[in-house]
Amino acid sequence: MTIEAKRKDLLEDITKEEEELNVPRELSSAFIALSLRSRRQKGLDEVAKSFLTTVRQQVTRCFSEAQMTSLEYKIEMYKRLGELRRKVKRISDQKGNNERKVYLEKIFLDTLHWLTGLSYVSDQNAEDWNFEVKRMTAFMKLMEARVRVSVTQTPPAGEAIRKIYFLLSEGVRYSEVKQNRVETLFRELGKYTSGLGVTKEEREMIVKAVGLAAGHWYKCRNGHIYAIGECGGAMERSKCPECNDTIGGQRHQLESSNRHAPEMDGSRFAAWSEAANMANFDPNEFR
Numbered sequence: 001m002t003i004e005a006k007r008k009d010l011l012e013d014i015t016k017e018e019e020e021l022n023v024p025r026e027l028s029s030a031f032i033a034l035s036l037r038s039r040r041q042k043g044l045d046e047v048a049k050s051f052l053t054t055v056r057q058q059v060t061r062c063f064s065e066a067q068m069t070s071l072e073y074k075i076e077m078y079k080r081l082g083e084l085r086r087k088v089k090r091i092s093d094q095k096g097n098n099e100r101k102v103y104l105e106k107i108f109l110d111t112l113h114w115l116t117g118l119s120y121v122s123d124q125n126a127e128d129w130n131f132e133v134k135r136m137t138a139f140m141k142l143m144e145a146r147v148r149v150s151v152t153q154t155p156p157a158g159e160a161i162r163k164i165y166f167l168l169s170e171g172v173r174y175s176e177v178k179q180n181r182v183e184t185l186f187r188e189l190g191k192y193t194s195g196l197g198v199t200k201e202e203r204e205m206i207v208k209a210v211g212l213a214a215g216h217w218y219k220c221r222n223g224h225i226y227a228i229g230e231c232g233g234a235m236e237r238s239k240c241p242e243c244n245d246t247i248g249g250q251r252h253q254l255e256s257s258n259r260h261a262p263e264m265d266g267s268r269f270a271a272w273s274e275a276a277n278m279a280n281f282d283p284n285e286f287r
Contacts, residue, residue: 006068014052017048017078021048044108048112055071055075070120070121074121077121084136088140101143103139104139107136135179164189167185207265214271217261217262226247232272233271233272235249236250246258
């Protein structure tokens with residue numbers, strides 16, 4: 001691809017990102033958070049606009065292949081940061097997560113300042129950035145896990161959370177050694193969470209309260225759980241109350257984007273079909 005073609009593509013990307021900033025919607029509110037370090041610092045939206053303006057000027061004046069590649073990398077970094085910000089917005093504010101969101105927004109702000117002042121993306125810059133993305137991603141995973149697990153009922157889970165938080169919030173460069181340690185702690189933490197947004201104990205209580213046989217639990221395209229009663233076969237379509245995506249199906253045919261959710265009740269197959277009924281059959285239910 002020629003420099004002119006790259007220039008055209010980059011300018012189009014920048015225009016799209018600028019339009020995204022100017023759309024007044026809820027997801028954009030993450031931009032207006034202020035840094036904890038100083039309430040006088042510009043909001044994320046102002047820093048983002050400044051970054052895009054600076055990169056636009058650099059792209060317009062650039063005639064070097066190496067520099068254009070560097071600018072492409074900066075825009076990709078910015079896009080990745082935007083994806084992370086939007087994911088943070090969707091995380092529940094429960095159990096102290098609001099404070100953690102402010103901490104992440106501070107990291108976003110500092111990262112935007114760093115990107116704005118970066119004249120050239122070196123291999124070391126790229127490596128540092130990739131580790132920072134891993135740190136931010138792990139931090140969001142920790143926030144989601146914190147909502148799912150009951151620290152008071154499972155002290156080991158609380159200890160794992162504290163250790164992960166310490167590793168992620170240290171004011172030093174994030175490294176592969178730290179990342180490996182964090183992943184190990186997340187595996188330990190996984191023993192105390194179901195991955196469904198509830199604790200293992202809560203999941204078992206829900207399954208017991210609903211009282212359906214094995215194989216009646218399903219999930220939409222986005223992983224939100226629901227149950228089908230009667231025979232367990234889908235007979236009508238509806239909308240997921242969480243994300244408004246299609247759930248259910250017709251004529252015992254599950255919507256193609258939906259899946260059986262064995263993580264809910266431990267069943268091997270969905271309830272509908274002869275093979276599944278035999279696999280899920282529990283003779284103890286008829287004693």
